[in-house]
Amino acid sequence: MTEYLYMRDVDACYIGDFEATVKQAGDDWIVLDRTAFYPEGGGQPTDTGTIKWDGGEAKVVRVTKREGSRHYLEGPVPPLGTEIMGIIDWERRYGHMRAHTSQHIISAVVWDRWQAKTVGNQIYEARARIDLHPLKLTEEDVRWIEEECNRRISEAIDVQIYELSREEAEERAGVERCNMELLPKSVKKLRIVQVGDEICPCAGTHVKNTSEIGTLKITKKESKGKMRTRITYELV
Numbered sequence: 001m002t003e004y005l006y007m008r009d010v011d012a013c014y015i016g017d018f019e020a021t022v023k024q025a026g027d028d029w030i031v032l033d034r035t036a037f038y039p040e041g042g043g044q045p046t047d048t049g050t051i052k053w054d055g056g057e058a059k060v061v062r063v064t065k066r067e068g069s070r071h072y073l074e075g076p077v078p079p080l081g082t083e084i085m086g087i088i089d090w091e092r093r094y095g096h097m098r099a100h101t102s103q104h105i106i107s108a109v110v111w112d113r114w115q116a117k118t119v120g121n122q123i124y125e126a127r128a129r130i131d132l133h134p135l136k137l138t139e140e141d142v143r144w145i146e147e148e149c150n151r152r153i154s155e156a157i158d159v160q161i162y163e164l165s166r167e168e169a170e171e172r173a174g175v176e177r178c179n180m181e182l183l184p185k186s187v188k189k190l191r192i193v194q195v196g197d198e199i200c201p202c203a204g205t206h207v208k209n210t211s212e213i214g215t216l217k218i219t220k221k222e223s224k225g226k227m228r229t230r231i232t233y234e235l236v
């Protein structure tokens with residue numbers, strides 16, 4: 001099992017380089033004992049970067065959690081047991097952290113006013129899209145969401161990451177608001193991301209304080225079927 005270093009708390013989301021040992025090696029991939037690379041999933045894209053070792057270097061082009069945690073490489077593959085240094089492409093990752101944290105804020109703002117759920121999301125570098133249901137929005141509503149998000153962002157709220165038992169998380173966050181009914185019953189402990197009073201289980205990487213997000217600008221509103229609305233936004 002690979003230890004995911006960013007999981008521990010919000011400070012650990014800022015680990016940009018780390019040392020690890022190669023535990024498995026294939027034609028174009030390796031598995032490490034520990035990693036700070038985020039494997040694609042939950043709407044957040046893979047991290048990319050570089051690994052270096054005595055006498056070699058390769059690019060990390062994709063990290064996945066399927067079939068163990070594989071780091072796919074471009075270049076030579078270090079043999080089993082090699083001690084490597086991993087370096088994340090930080091600008092890209094930090095863009096994901098800002099976009100992911102802002103997604104929690106939009107989800108909370110929309111839930112608080114309309115009790116509409118976040119039913120899909122895709123994060124990119126400093127931009128994202130989010131699908132909300134059941135929800136129909138006017139142009140005026142869209143401007144209101146943008147303003148309310150920016151108001152919360154400008155309050156410079158600390159973000160916390162910690163573990164809670166499933167029961168406690170369900171009680172404090174609300175099962176419906178965070179789609180907790182979709183989590184397998186076997187999951188008893190949840191990693192919680194808290195932004196102000198809003199808590200939600202999430203395995204992604206986030207910034208420490210909402211002031212790092214910047215200004216949120218909604219660029220598009222689309223209808224994606226009956227009472228399903230997609231909002232696309234960027235951070236400037």
Ligand SMILES: [Zn+2]
Binds near residue numbers: 104202206
């Ligand atoms: Zn998240």
